[in-house]
Amino acid sequence: MTSLALDSPAAVAVAEEASVSALLRCCVREIAGPRGQVRHEAPYVLLRLAGTRLRARAHGGLALRFTGRPEWLENGSWQPLSADLLVRLVEAELGEDEGNDEFAAQVAASRDALATLIAARREVAPPADPWLASEQALVLGHPFHPSPKARGGEGWLRYAPEAHASFPLRLLGVRDDVLAGAGDAGALDELGQAPPGYSLLPAHPWQLELLAADLAAPLADGRLIDLGDGSRMAVPTSSVRTVYEPLIDRCLKFSLDVRITNCVRKNSWYELAGAVELSRRLEPVFLGLASAFPGTRWLPEPGYRSAELGTRLLEGLGVIVRMSPWSVCRPGVTPLLSGALAAGRQGAGAVPGDVPGPADPPAVGPVPGPVPGGAPAVAAWPVADPVRWWRAYVERVAPPVLDAYLGHGVVLEPHLQNVLIGVDAEGLPVEAVFRDLEGTKLVAGRHDLSGLPGRVAEALTYDAASGWNRVVYCLVVNHLTEIAASLAGTGSTRRLWAVAREVLAEYAASRGWPRPLSDLLSGASLPAKANLSVRWARSADRSAGYVTVANPLAGP
Template sequence: MDGLLLDNHTRDPHAALAEEAALGALLRCWLREVAIPGGHVRAAGPHLTLRVAGTPVRVRVHGGIALRFDGPPEHLAEGRWRPLGLSPLVALVEQELDGGLDGGNEEFAAQVRAGREAVAAILAARARAVPPADPWLASEQALVAGHPFHPAPKARSGDDWPDYAPETHARFAPRLLGVRADLVAQEGDTAALDTFGNAPDGYVPLPAHPWQLGLLAAELRGPFADGRLVDLGPGPRAVVPTSSVRTVYDPGTGMCLKFSLDVRITNCVRKNAWYELRGAVELTRRLAPVFERLARRFPGTRWLPEPGYRSAALGTRLLEGLGVIVRTGPWAVCGPGTTPVLAGALAAGADGVPEAVLARRTADPVAWWGAYVERVAFPVLDAFFRHGVVLEAHVQNVLVGFDAAGWPVEAVFRDLEGTKLVTGRHDLTGVPGGVAAPLSYDAARGWNRVAYCLFVNHLAEVAATTAGTADGVLRALWAVARESLERYVADHAAGLDALAPLTRVLAGAPLPAKANLGVRWARAADRAAGYVPVPNPLRVDAEGERR
């Protein structure tokens, strides 16, 4: 049998879907980061043919820069196009990347396979589980395949993850710890944490993620033994994990808790660094007046403040590992009759998206999209150009509020870890240097992050799903997006300095796309990820045709 045929396990329906998702993610990464920039792609009718380690691979693609695939990938062998499986594709990718970097990456294949197996396990678990009745939480738990441009989007370490995964519709009670009062590290409003139970005299309650406690077991033995920490057992109520895995929603208070997890999810180990704990509170103070002004200019703009954190002052490892950031929940900020929906669910398809939204998007995609772009893009651009604030508006950091008829009427921005202040635009006097430096980006780096998250990660993915396989509709959506952005410049940005980056985008300059394959292959930190240029769907050629 040909070595590049599909893996045998794909006869199982869950495994087959997982294989398809993993193949698609790795091929999209290869196309975006290697084949297209290297000029190794040829269009032939409805197909693109690319080369991986000298082997021709053929795919059918729609969705513009979102690179959605129609049907399975094939490779050319003995003069015939044959189905291509994940393991052989990984081997080809490794063979070619090994030639470009010394030492290779012995973890890579295992991570890609682990991602595939995780998706299969998620699908099996979802078939048995009951989704949450809360429509917002249903959208948070809908991202089964994960990041479409990451080589191993669902790879997670350990065996316990299904018990805490949003995609499996998990719910769990946090473990309640008591921290000796003289060792409490906290800042801001942490009242939501006190509702998880009473601690003994001389102690302060600290909810903890059960998975994280297992990961920190060795480091916690001493503090438990000598009384610096006490284990008070399971908390009084269950919380619900959201799309980031480590951030949970507490129905009891309506707040969210962002735990640390010493687990690699996509490119990052998801712990709350000490400067991120303090930075969240600092940014909440500074951004409150910014979002007030954004909401006046663009009604429907919302955000989720992070007013406080709590941890234990037991050395950096445990300070970070036990740190919990309190975040406002979306139902507290959305207007009456408005339902928040995770943008990632809108990009992924229909799962977790309210019926009214699906019906409206299908019935009038162009008008729906026009309203969507204004709600999401205008405040992001204004935050950058007018206020010197970089909002990380990718599809997991934006909730879109819909009215009862399915129209987008609000945009809710969250997760201050990725929010940055443009250097030179803000006075950080008095903020400790170790906190201030990670809060800041220079203007060029900030714009790359804004442009990637907003245009490539967010709008391109939602547009591709809205258009489906209809290329004519996709072109119409991008025409509307361009008109909206031009209206933003005319109505809101006239007279603002430093608009040149947006002007270049409207002139058709390539957009920056994050190079997740490259950073994962190099085993580098996520902050080391570079960008590759991708075609700009807003571009109009000399004859007025959209590219």
């Protein structure tokens, strides 16, 4: 932990509480629940882990929000539960089959990183752009991940979106005989001036540090040249490795050879090619979705650029060009990250127990200052009419996702970091913007992929069952449950789910009640991604399985 965090006891305390809550949610969902060791006695959820009784005041339904500190029973007395004790209980419970000597360190590192981020963000003002402010608001990270702020590498803080970072990109010149790319990446040429015989390639400065040894030879022999820093400050978005470059109004998705939560975040060669291929194939799909569901938007990834210097540098220097949300939202509409809305009523810049500071806006969105297109700065919280707001939200997000799968054989990945909600001047949802083609897949057998390289085609497809599981998990379990919990506060989400059921039933009727939707609305159990299990097994994120959870859409 840096001295910045150590100098802030409040940040350390918030990080500890958040770490306990995240790991405890995982334990309820993935360990105690499937083993029949969870029961609900309002206002508590009670569970048993490694023979120890635990409890927490809970609300928010499936989102499992906690009020106050979770506790454990010691000699007949309830005591505050620490992250270290909870880790030991997890190790005792899961270690019977196979141990994991990395797990405790990962949880501790995530907690320390969170404390550092909380302390650091008090010192720097957020972006004036309400969309970018929302991108940098995911302070606590994934609520159902055992180490949501685990971050590899050194010097990460100066590139952290949660700390309101901004920095100039590094510009490289790639000699034209080793230039790699596909699609339309011409916007990159507007970032600066490359000498004759070279093309511009922006690079993430952190990635250049990580690749320094591999870059020495091509920089020495002229295949690459260092053109210095870009002229504008790029702003990292919620994924850390994707930044917004204001000079060209584009988002740029870089490789970072570090582990962030579950994965090393690099653009594999087949993902570079796949992004361009998917953008081409999805254009008519989204034209159809926008016609059927007005307000549906997406962010194409029309091209990528890299250097043909072996696989490591091809992937390591690869950058995917993505359109910005301001370029697709209509005038007067402000895009906000769904994950920031789900983070709670405290809004951008605040975390539970954190004292609001002058550097933070009072809520997600209402940040003073000019924004692209003259869009108004709007407040997303509080909501005057939660039911009306929620109905509009579900109508914007859910039907196009379901129709993409059922009508087009396209698996969108609408988790909270992949969806932006466009709100009007009243803060009412009027558009949904879907992004990040890495998780978007085509249903096998419904698309002709015969002309693609085998590895690209493989990476672009899911079988029908896997695709449906991914859609339902991301849309309902990861996304709508968290938005509903934040909207309801400590109150009941029951009325909100009744409204969501009405919206989905209306859509199902328009499609003739296909079997997947009939099962969903009849109360079939839902798949929830097992983040704790995949971390414990030290497996790749793509190997993550699911556990079943209760379905809040079940009818009376």
